[in-house]
Amino acid sequence: MKPPVALIALAALALLSGCAVEPWVKPYERGRLADPEMQLAGRPLMDKHREHVHVVREAARGATGVQGGGCGCN
Amino acid sequence: MAATDWLRRAARVLGGLLALHPAGPAGAAEVPADDAEAMIHVYDGGGVRAVGPALLVRKSLADRVSASASYYVDAVSNASIDVVTTASPFKETRNEVGLGLDYAVRDALVTASFSRSTEPDYTASSLGLDVAQDVFGGMTSVSMGFSRGRDDVGKVGDPGFADQATHWQYRVGATQVLTPTWLMSANLEAIADEGLLGSPYRAARVFGAAVPERLPRTRSSRALKLRAIGAVGEVSSVRAEYRYYWDTWALRGHTVEFGGARRLGDGWLAEATLRLHSQNSALFYSDNATAETEYITRNRQLSAFRDWGVGAKLSTDVPHLPATWKLRATMGYEFKRFDFQDFTDLRTGTLYAHNAHLLQINVSAPF
Numbered sequence: 036m037k038p039p040v041a042l043i044a045l046a047a048l049a050l051l052s053g054c055a056v057e058p059w060v061k062p063y064e065r066g067r068l069a070d071p072e073m074q075l076a077g078r079p080l081m082d083k084h085r086e087h088v089h090v091v092r093e094a095a096r097g098a099t100g101v102q103g104g105g106c107g108c109n
Numbered sequence: 110m111a112a113t114d115w116l117r118r119a120a121r122v123l124g125g126l127l128a129l130h131p132a133g134p135a136g137a138a139e140v141p142a143d144d145a146e147a148m149i150h151v152y153d154g155g156g157v158r159a160v161g162p163a164l165l166v167r168k169s170l171a172d173r174v175s176a177s178a179s180y181y182v183d184a185v186s187n188a189s190i191d192v193v194t195t196a197s198p199f200k201e202t203r204n205e206v207g208l209g210l211d212y213a214v215r216d217a218l219v220t221a222s223f224s225r226s227t228e229p230d231y232t233a234s235s236l237g238l239d240v241a242q243d244v245f246g247g248m249t250s251v252s253m254g255f256s257r258g259r260d261d262v263g264k265v266g267d268p269g270f271a272d273q274a275t276h277w278q279y280r281v282g283a284t285q286v287l288t289p290t291w292l293m294s295a296n297l298e299a300i301a302d303e304g305l306l307g308s309p310y311r312a313a314r315v316f317g318a319a320v321p322e323r324l325p326r327t328r329s330s331r332a333l334k335l336r337a338i339g340a341v342g343e344v345s346s347v348r349a350e351y352r353y354y355w356d357t358w359a360l361r362g363h364t365v366e367f368g369g370a371r372r373l374g375d376g377w378l379a380e381a382t383l384r385l386h387s388q389n390s391a392l393f394y395s396d397n398a399t400a401e402t403e404y405i406t407r408n409r410q411l412s413a414f415r416d417w418g419v420g421a422k423l424s425t426d427v428p429h430l431p432a433t434w435k436l437r438a439t440m441g442y443e444f445k446r447f448d449f450q451d452f453t454d455l456r457t458g459t460l461y462a463h464n465a466h467l468l469q470i471n472v473s474a475p476f
Binding site: 057059062064065066067068070071072075077078080081083084085088089092094096097098099100 | 150471
């Protein structure tokens with residue numbers, strides 16, 4: 036007999052909601068993460084230029100977190 | 110236009126979903142702050158020099174909406190190894206205009222973007238839609254996005270030549286606060302390309318003779334990037350990044366980057382990076398093919414090589430300005446080295462290698 040997948044999924048969801056994890060770093064504890072040396076992204080134009088240099092000269096591309104535009108990179 | 114209809118439909122669905130999502134305790138998302146930026150950028154390496162200004166202005170139109178416009182110029186003088194061995198050095202200018210609109214709704218930020226890049230023989234347009242949503246009390250931010258690009262390719266000196274390329278990009282990402290001093294992020298992007306994916310000028314070598322390169326008209330790639338950044342002491346940080354890239358042309362790439370940053374007081378910030386990249390070659394890459402095959406390329410970007418770069422950046426608030434003015438200046442320099450493992454310099458018969466320099470001078474003014 037085919038297992039009632041939807042029923043199992045619903046039951047699992049109901050069980051999981053009972054053990055929800057609380058956010059363990061409170062908003063007032065995140066001050067250090069806002070400091071200038073803690074930013075993953077730098078200045079948008081500088082990041083874009085560096086990313087453009089790499090896309091033009093290497094085969095690897097994507098997943099950089101930098102918004103890219105079209106370019107004649109071929 | 111079909112793409113505009115698609116975006117409109119997607120925005121409607123997205124708006125509906127976000128309206129259903131209960132607001133988290135971390136408060137609403139905010140649009141990026143108003144800012145004007147100007148930059149001079151230089152890339153100089155391997156016989157290619159690309160120089161230009163770039164501008165970016167961002168202004169909020171209402172409490173929850175921010176618009177941005179950018180202009181980017183690449184004045185290229187090209188005497189690269191390809192050019193000096195098979196053609197004549199040339200100069201050309203690439204102009205790129207970008208427009209963006211950010212909309213903050215509850216805990217989410219929706220961004221629509223458009224860009225258009227023009228060169229004498231190449232025009233590229235791209236439309237994108239991204240959404241970032243804070244969840245889990247603001248400890249996690251998830252994002253997803255889509256872009257569609259269309260390129261029109263011409264050939265200088267051949268008015269009869271016209272071809273196209275289309276690009277689809279799908280991306281998802283998550284940033285997670287781990288502790289009060291550490292956070293990490295993961296990004297995954299899938300790219301599908303179709304059309305002319307090479308250059309109408311580039312030559313390959315078969316039995317020592319130059320032939321036009323022949324590339325497949327489709328390419329599908331994936332990239333996964335992991336990043337972590339952590340505070341060290343009161344004023345410093347360290348970060349590490351790794352990206353794995355793979356595609357249907359059998360290319361695999363590994364990119365690792367390490368960085369550190371330190372506040373030096375009086376608004377000064379110093380940063381340092383070390384970046385390493387290595388890749389194998391595409392299935393149909395050959396320095397000098399010894400068999401006739403359907404596809405053949407000698408594009409060194411698709412060959413096996415390693416490159417590394419070491420860079421530094423220094424930022425400071427510009428002093429002695431009127432009290433209502435605030436200007437932040439940043440200067441960045443990176444030295445890069447490329448070592449090709451299967452690309453011969455036809456002038457010397459040895460494997461090709463070159464150095465490169467990257468220089469950026471940026472001034473930004475929040476207003």
